[in-house]
Amino acid sequence: MRILLVYRPHPEGARDPFTSLMPTGLGYVNGVLRENGFESRLANLSGVSWREVEEFLRRERPDVLGISVFTHNRFESLRLAALAKKIDPACVIVLGGPHATHSFETILAKHREVDAVVLGEGEETFLTLVRALEYRGNLAGIDGLAVRQGAGVSHSQRSPITDLDALPPPVRYMDDAWGCDIPRQLEFIITSRGCPAACRFCSSPRFWGAGLRFRSPRSMVDEIRTIRDRYGLIYFSLRDDTFTVRKDRVIEFCKLLLKEKVYILWNCQSRVNAVDEEMLLWMRRAGCECVQYGVESGSERILARLGKRITPQQVRTAAGATRRAGINLSIYLITGVPGETDEDVDATLRLVNEIRPHDGQVAPLAYYPGTAIFDEAVRLGKVAADLFERDHGEAQYVRSDPFVARSGETLLRALTRVGRKARFTQADxxxxxxxxxxxxxxxxxxxxxxxxxxxxxxxxxxxxxxxxxxxxxxxxxxxxxxxxxxxxxxxxxxxxxxxxxxxxxxxxxxxxxxxxxxxxxxxxxxxxxxxxxxxxxxxxxxxxxxxxxxxxxxxxxxxxxx
CATH class of the missing domain: 1.25.40.10 (Tetratricopeptide repeat domain)
Incomplete structure (x- = not known):
């Protein structure tokens, strides 16, 4: 049985250095399949023409095609599914990823080219699926899988994987990946699943389920060393939703890097209420050069609307500790929140000037399936439940009035201006x-x-x-x-x-x-x-x-x- 796991971004995403990369989750699914004896291969279809995609599919002739679907690439993924089905009607098309997980009923109802949707965490579900196909079993009833059954859709949830260390790291089976810049792909590492927060604009809590699960520091350091030795990487980006949730784990990881002389530089994402100075100092000693925080706004009113459960004072405290440790401070901001005013933007500008981030990003608030803000908007009749089927845009923004563009430009200019002056000095x-x-x-x-x-x-x-x-x-x-x-x-x-x-x-x-x-x-x-x-x-x-x-x-x- 030939299994192909693929990703194709929105055309705009193909030119983006981050969005053009394959999701890390595909690498884990591929590893589990290979560890269990299946013929599986990864393919990154970013930046190639549809003619080249068709030629590749005709050469590979997969029996099973797994496609990773985010909101930005949902139509590219469906077009890919239809193309594969046209080439080989017997090919089993399986979708997975955040958008597919939260929109499985619509996808299966409207797109006959899709045979099944993996819900949430995919490794064990996909392995069970291909084993069922191998023995000509029925896909209905597989935990974590949604399939058509009669006039409706059958689906059930799967219990989360408890031992993340047992999963083979993607680096183990990357050598034959097609269209893949392997070193750049492996720069990005995931060391935990889940998030302690429940932000209203994020679908992560529903995707991963309740609770957090962690890889051990031993597993993390071993993966980094393997990637370094095999592919020459010495800079890494730890892309957990909140890397610093468990202080003891972070410090043990840092001490292992130092003890074993794994000389790297790295960055991570965190929340301002999940760090302290002791942890940040250990991170800096072990090579952390940047932390990216989801600050979103300097207005307590807007933070509450976003469900952030943080305060501007916590932002100030974390930013100060980060700068004292010598770690570059990077922040994410959101604008275009319903009810947001110039006064709210002014509060964010004051906070930016106080904390002096080295850089940052500004994004308009967008709808995504599986988020509280989208569910609320549907319930209140502000948007249609099939928004993501109707609107072919890469993103569906909550507001489109002139305020959003103006506030976004104002915040971005402030970040650029402050960033130029935020560099550390001799005294620092x-x-x-x-x-x-x-x-x-x-x-x-x-x-x-x-x-x-x-x-x-x-x-x-x-x-x-x-x-x-x-x-x-x-x-x-x-x-x-x-x-x-x-x-x-x-x-x-x-x-x-x-x-x-x-x-x-x-x-x-x-x-x-x-x-x-x-x-x-x-x-x-x-x-x-x-x-x-x-x-x-x-x-x-x-x-x-x-x-x-x-x-x-x-x-x-x-x-x-x-």
Whole structure:
């Protein structure tokens, strides 16, 4: 039985560096299927034409096609399902993901090309489904699966997986993924399921069910080390809804990274009422360089309407602790909330000016199936229950009046203006050192600041401290290599980048840097070898192709070409 697990975003999402990636959940489903002996493969269909998609499906001829569906790509997913059914009517089409989970009745009622919908967590449900197909069993009655039965739909819930450590990490079965930038895909890691909050605009609580489940720090560190060693990644993004829910787990994770010398930098998402200074200091020591908080608004009235269950004072407290630890502060804001006024926006602007985030994002409030605000809007007759079938837009915003665009632009300008002034200063770095002691992240950040000020000598001292204290830390050698290159010391730069590759052989940027240095020396053959090595590690990295083309152009000029 050939199983294909695919993702195709909205056309706009195909150009977005985040939305163009496959959902992490597909990697877990693929891993479980492979661990149980099934022939399963991942495919990222972002950025390819429909003609190429059709050719790919005809080549693969899957017996089962699993499609990951979010609200933004719901029509792309349904078109994909119809195409697969046209190519092979016997192919079993299974949808999963947040939008499919919360809209399964409509999907099964209106789209005959879809055979089943996985509800919520998909690993055990999908495994049970393919086992039933293998023995020609009935799909009706499978826990966690919705299927047509007679004139209606049969569905039931499945109990959540209790031991997340038992799930094989996606990295184990990524090598044959089609259309996938594997290193960029594996940068994003999930270490828990569920969220302690119940924000009215978010469908996560209904998708994952009640309660939170966590992977162990041991499992997290092992996955990071495997990805680093196999694919050369040394920067990671932990995309849990709220990474810091359990303080003991976070600190144990940080201590393991430090004890086992897994030298990485990373970021995470959290809530302002789920952090404290002790935890943030451990996170910084272990390489955390940014925390993104869902602040949403500085108005208590709007926060209450969104169901955030936080206060502006908690925002101030968390922001202050984050900055003191030397971690970059990033925030998410929402505008276009029903009843929101200029006074509410002014409250948010005051809060932004107080907490001084390094960056942030602003989004209009949107409807999604499975959220309290959508259910309420349907109940009050503000929107139709089949909104997501009628409206083909990538997102369905709650408000479309001029206030939303104006407030969004005002908040974004404020974030940009404040962010330019929010950078840490020498006094901040001195304070961080008192709190943290030696920390390679602090050295790197302060060194970058000094380089921008033209004080390369002082920056070099900080980088030197990293490589002397932690000779197996690639970040110190990277920083040295970059600085030597800027200073024109090509020999020392090559030595530093070569040292990076002795520690992390698969790190593509170091291969590119060595190629660039060869070009500076006029060694086009050497540059080509380094760039070709980078392409062998990641053929989907656009920077690699740019460098290879640059070598070809220069070679052409030498031969009298244009």
């Amino acid at each position: 770095f001195a304070s961080q050192r008192e709190l943290l002691g030696y920390c390679h992240g602090t050295n790197l950040a302060q060194g970058e600041w000094l380089e921008d000020k033209g004080r390369e000598g002082q920056a070099a001292e900080l980088y030197r401290e990293i490589v002397e204290r932690e000779p197996e830390n690639p970040w110190g050698w990277l920083a040295q290599g970059g600085l030597f290159g800027l200073q024109g010391d090509v020999k020392s730069a090559k030595e530093a980048f070569s040292r990076v590759l002795s520690i992390v052989p698969g790190y593509v940027p170091a291969h590119l840097a060595l190629g660039d240095l060869c070009q500076e020396l006029g060694d086009r053959n050497g540059a080509h070898r380094w760039y070709e090595a980078a392409r062998g590690l990641n053929p989907y990295d656009p920077l690699v192709e740019e460098r290879l083309k640059s070598v070809s152009r220069r070679s052409g000029k030498k031969k009298g070409g244009p």
